[in-house]
Amino acid sequence: MSSDRSKLxxxxxxxxxxxxxxxxxxxxxxxxxxxxxxxxxxVREYETSFANYAVFFNEPLYWNTFARTAYMSIxxxxxxxxxxxxxxxxxxxLTRGRTKTTLFLMCLIPFWVSELVRTFGWMIxxxxxxxxxxxxxxxGLIGGPVEMLYNDAAxxxxxxxxxxxxxxxxxxTTLDSLDDSLIEAGYDLGASGFSILxxxxxxxxxxxxxxxxxxxxxxxxxxxxxPILLGxxxxxxxxxxxxxxxxxxxxxxxxxxxxxLLLGLSSLIVFVGLKLxxxxxxxxxxx
Amino acid sequence: MITGIPQSTGFKWAYKAYVTLFxxxxxxxxxxxxxxxxxxxxFPSLPWEGFTWAWFFGNDAPYIGVFHERxxxxxxxxxxxxxxxxxxxxxxxxxxxAFLFVRHEFRGKGFLxxxxxxxxxxxxIILGISILVFSSSAANFLEDATGLWFDGLRPGLILVVxxxxxFITTFATLVISARLQKFDPSLEEAALNLGATHxxxxxxxTLPFLFPAMAAAGVVAVLMSFENFNTTLMLVGSDAPLTIxxxxxxxxGSTPVLNxxxxxxxxxxxxxxxxSLLLQKRED
Numbered sequence: 001m002s003s004d005r006s007k008l009x010x011x012x013x014x015x016x017x018x019x020x021x022x023x024x025x026x027x028x029x030x031x032x033x034x035x036x037x038x039x040x041x042x043v044r045e046y047e048t049s050f051a052n053y054a055v056f057f058n059e060p061l062y063w064n065t066f067a068r069t070a071y072m073s074i075x076x077x078x079x080x081x082x083x084x085x086x087x088x089x090x091x092x093x094l095t096r097g098r099t100k101t102t103l104f105l106m107c108l109i110p111f112w113v114s115e116l117v118r119t120f121g122w123m124i125x126x127x128x129x130x131x132x133x134x135x136x137x138x139x140g141l142i143g144g145p146v147e148m149l150y151n152d153a154a155x156x157x158x159x160x161x162x163x164x165x166x167x168x169x170x171x172x173t174t175l176d177s178l179d180d181s182l183i184e185a186g187y188d189l190g191a192s193g194f195s196i197l198x199x200x201x202x203x204x205x206x207x208x209x210x211x212x213x214x215x216x217x218x219x220x221x222x223x224x225x226x227p228i229l230l231g232x233x234x235x236x237x238x239x240x241x242x243x244x245x246x247x248x249x250x251x252x253x254x255x256x257x258x259x260x261l262l263l264g265l266s267s268l269i270v271f272v273g274l275k276l277x278x279x280x281x282x283x284x285x286x287x
Numbered sequence: 288m289i290t291g292i293p294q295s296t297g298f299k300w301a302y303k304a305y306v307t308l309f310x311x312x313x314x315x316x317x318x319x320x321x322x323x324x325x326x327x328x329x330f331p332s333l334p335w336e337g338f339t340w341a342w343f344f345g346n347d348a349p350y351i352g353v354f355h356e357r358x359x360x361x362x363x364x365x366x367x368x369x370x371x372x373x374x375x376x377x378x379x380x381x382x383x384x385a386f387l388f389v390r391h392e393f394r395g396k397g398f399l400x401x402x403x404x405x406x407x408x409x410x411x412i413i414l415g416i417s418i419l420v421f422s423s424s425a426a427n428f429l430e431d432a433t434g435l436w437f438d439g440l441r442p443g444l445i446l447v448v449x450x451x452x453x454f455i456t457t458f459a460t461l462v463i464s465a466r467l468q469k470f471d472p473s474l475e476e477a478a479l480n481l482g483a484t485h486x487x488x489x490x491x492x493t494l495p496f497l498f499p500a501m502a503a504a505g506v507v508a509v510l511m512s513f514e515n516f517n518t519t520l521m522l523v524g525s526d527a528p529l530t531i532x533x534x535x536x537x538x539x540g541s542t543p544v545l546n547x548x549x550x551x552x553x554x555x556x557x558x559x560x561x562x563s564l565l566l567q568k569r570e571d
Contacts, residue, residue: 112559120546242416270408
């Protein structure tokens, strides 16, 4: 009797999880994969083939955009790490008490605000009639208005800004757990600042570096707002292609194939990152 | 904090300057957006034409303030409705998941746990299009089979709610599980010894203990729902939530009304974010 009731309780708890995962995650992705394999041969007539994937590989515009999205995302990940690491080290190791909490909160607040608002801020700053151009003219550093929007550097600025939090927080968490006396011992034994960083700090921070990089790369790859608004009409970003296939061209078959390629690349990077660092998905994401 | 390590003052000074520059970089876009909400000009750009409240309360064209701009007010209401449902659903399913993963041992638990985390690593746009494709084929199939209309499965608010719910639930599950793990099961056993039913014990002892985490998860869900763009973009129908309305306006060209809306968004999200932190802090 009691075992029946606990079985009932178990299945009642299991039901919402299964309904959620099956109807909103698993079936939609299987469905999207099947649609990506459909080739339109007539009105409401379809054949199963890899034609949509062939279109991707035969059209340089598509795979160039794919490659460009990938390497721009890698570049933004590396930049975010280089900029964020000293900040995380400063907050974790060189401050304490109230200063530490305040600085940490100051890192968090910008990211509670919608990405749209942050991107809008960069547009006001960078455009031809924008704040930075005006200030530089006022200072006499440039002769006329300068357009700083609508180029790759603008996209990069936006991407790094948008993903900074996801790098800094895991870094602070791992650096916090590094015992200060190890660093001090390194100094006492006569090591230089650089070799302490290489031999003690970075190896210890590796889990944080890996999870930060994975998340930042994924977010950059899947970003839509920043490249579209800061990069202008000609900026090519893979999510933009997916959007135009779905909404503008109404070619869902090709759009699904693109979606699957993006998902494949993003999963591959996550998988490789986890394997290289010998971490589990659960541990990485919990940070 | 590390003390007693000799470092040249020049290095220390440079390091401090770098950190200061970093925080200026973080604050700059948001501060700019806020400042230009008060500029007495029809473009959010320099020169500064003087201070005005018109972009909040104005009612004469072209100075129509946020509080008189119907499309924006309507989309704020839409966003609120979506956020309410997403947060309710996510906290409910998240709580069930927490009990399942913390209290039960079963075959395939590890596999299900990984599946539960997957929405975190699927780009938002892909989540959006996969749900769009699936619900449209489901709608076509059902309409062919029954001859009835299934508008709920076409792009619109229901799909937006489902799309946001599909990944926000993972966050809710993580927040609530973390709290449930700290719960001492002997408290529940004591209630059972005193004659409580199983469900009675959970309701009287465990749920009140979990409440701060459930509230924090709810606040985080509202925050994430309000600012979600990627998933919403693919599933939106005729009623657009705030981020979509703002995006459409931005593409046409910006006016300081958008700055005023943004300022309100910044204030509200900072308050909600701090609230969720305080709720989580109270747990300890």
